[in-house]
Amino acid sequence: RLLITPSSKATFLLGTISGQVAMALLQMLLLVGFAIVVMKLNWGREPLALFIILFASALAAAAFGTTMGTFIKTEGQASGLSIMFGMVMALMGGCWYPLELFPAAIQNAVKVLPTTWAMQGMLDLVLRGGGLIDVLPEAGVLLGFAVLFFSVGVMRFRFE
Numbered sequence: 001r002l003l004i005t006p007s008s009k010a011t012f013l014l015g016t017i018s019g020q021v022a023m024a025l026l027q028m029l030l031l032v033g034f035a036i037v038v039m040k041l042n043w044g045r046e047p048l049a050l051f052i053i054l055f056a057s058a059l060a061a062a063a064f065g066t067t068m069g070t071f072i073k074t075e076g077q078a079s080g081l082s083i084m085f086g087m088v089m090a091l092m093g094g095c096w097y098p099l100e101l102f103p104a105a106i107q108n109a110v111k112v113l114p115t116t117w118a119m120q121g122m123l124d125l126v127l128r129g130g131g132l133i134d135v136l137p138e139a140g141v142l143l144g145f146a147v148l149f150f151s152v153g154v155m156r157f158r159f160e
Helices: 009-037 047-069 075-092 104-112 114-126 132-156
Strands: none
Touching (some): 009 047, 009 132, 047 114, 047 132, 075 114, 114 132
8 A cells, every 4th residue: 555655755754753652752751751650750950951852862762673674584583572672782881780880981882872872861860950941952963863773674664
């Protein structure tokens, strides 16, 4: 059916990513709500800053997942690789342990991971008392990742 529609690859992938971003934002907002209500976590003084970093994170993750799908042939591969990439990026990006515990070389190397930037943005809000202006650099890098992943996805995507 996709072959006979006048949609471009970019339009199709944007539609796919939009649904994934919406689902990711819903999941993140549920987690943020849980953290506020149950754990009494203070997400900072500017809700817009939190939304911006969450939105940029969701966009980068959705674009990464969609692009990853252009390299994967089976559902089993998708399941295994998405878990593996997710775990490695969470570990190396500072989601499990503070990056300060890693050697300096690793702290620099993990800057190539979107999770590093997402965590730094959230830490700017929660630990450093930052606001919108403080998360804009991290959000910008995450949006850059999203554009990069989306571009690779468009180049690799084939209607089949």
